[in-house]
Amino acid sequence: MTNDDFRSWVHAHQARIESALDGCLPRSGVPPERLHGAMRYAVLGGGKRVRPLLACASGELAGADALRLTHAACAVELIHAYSLVHDDMPAMDDDVLRRGKPTCHVEYDEATALLVGDSLQSLAFELLASKPLARDPAVQLEMIRLLASASGSRGMAGGQAIDLESVGKLLELPELEYMHIRKTGELIRASILLGAHCGEMEEPALEKLDHFAKSIGLAFQVIDDVLDAESTTATLGKTAGKDMKDNKPTYVSLLGVKEAREMAGNLHESALDALAEFGVRALRLRQMADFIVGRQF
Ligand code: GRG
Numbered sequence: 001m002t003n004d005d006f007r008s009w010v011h012a013h014q015a016r017i018e019s020a021l022d023g024c025l026p027r028s029g030v031p032p033e034r035l036h037g038a039m040r041y042a043v044l045g046g047g048k049r050v051r052p053l054l055a056c057a058s059g060e061l062a063g064a065d066a067l068r069l070t071h072a073a074c075a076v077e078l079i080h081a082y083s084l085v086h087d088d089m090p091a092m093d094d095d096v097l098r099r100g101k102p103t104c105h106v107e108y109d110e111a112t113a114l115l116v117g118d119s120l121q122s123l124a125f126e127l128l129a130s131k132p133l134a135r136d137p138a139v140q141l142e143m144i145r146l147l148a149s150a151s152g153s154r155g156m157a158g159g160q161a162i163d164l165e166s167v168g169k170l171l172e173l174p175e176l177e178y179m180h181i182r183k184t185g186e187l188i189r190a191s192i193l194l195g196a197h198c199g200e201m202e203e204p205a206l207e208k209l210d211h212f213a214k215s216i217g218l219a220f221q222v223i224d225d226v227l228d229a230e231s232t233t234a235t236l237g238k239t240a241g242k243d244m245k246d247n248k249p250t251y252v253s254l255l256g257v258k259e260a261r262e263m264a265g266n267l268h269e270s271a272l273d274a275l276a277e278f279g280v281r282a283l284r285l286r287q288m289a290d291f292i293v294g295r296q297f
Pocket of ligand 1: 046047048049050051082083084086087099156157160183184221224297
């Protein structure tokens with residue numbers, strides 16, 4: 001299959017996810033109007049939708065129903081959008097640009113941005129708990145547990161806490177990896193596993209998929225560090241060069257761009273190896289992995 005075919009798959013799924021997100025977010029005219037307007041501002045009309053696309057790719061591998069997958073995909077994107085809103089706030093990364101537009105607290109205000117993040121997080125779990133996602137209710141409960149664990153203090157929020165503590169420090173590679181697996185990797189891993197749980201996948205296939213998910217989750221972050229160092233604000237739609245300016249330890253500050261790219265390449269290879277037994281059925285996941293490592297933004 002061609003790149004054009006992958007592009008059509010991405011566009012079709014992005015459109016479906018956008019429309020489902022639009023449908024699950026409260027209308028901006030519904031009180032409290034300002035909060036609902038800000039939630040829609042933070043979620044709609046931007047972002048690559050990498051996590052939902054990964055959920056769809058792994059769900060399709062597991063033969064999942066498209067509607068179930070769309071719900072799971074929306075839930076992971078809502079968590080991601082919440083994390084971006086909070087991350088951009090002055091108490092954290094203090095940034096003014098996200099997805100090519102003013103950050104939520106700049107467009108609205110800090111209190112609203114805080115509530116946007118809180119509400120998006122709750123909405124994600126409401127969605128997972130209220131829509132039929134898996135044939136077995138025990139599996140659906142496991143999906144809720146998985147997303148909660150990936151986004152909590154032992155996952156993304158914990159990784160963010162370590163990130164904030166690390167400013168100005170010189171971390172060793174294993175410490176940097178520990179932080180990034182949590183801050184970025186866990187939500188990507190959860191997206192892929194949630195997709196698979198919408199369909200039918202058991203051990204040992206699930207273990208292979210998990211290996212893929214962990215490798216590509218870390219590769220995503222390595223490339224994110226490279227892009228922060230090499231790309232422009234206009235291309236990224238967020239402030240470039242911020243890691244260095246903020247004196248943050250990154251794969252680039254530790255290894256340099258060339259070695260960081262090599263590391264991403266090794267993780268990419270390891271991710272693809274884990275998919276070997278799925279054959280052509282894992283084409284979309286392979287293409288997503290190629291996109292994550294080869295992306296320019
Ligand atoms: C506030 C609990 C909490 C966590 C924040 C998301 C995050 C953790 C920090 C954002 C800072 C950052 C650059 C993280 C690295 C990877 C990442 C999440 C990049 C942004 O994700 P993309 O590239 O963004 O998928 P789009 O806009 O395309 O969705």
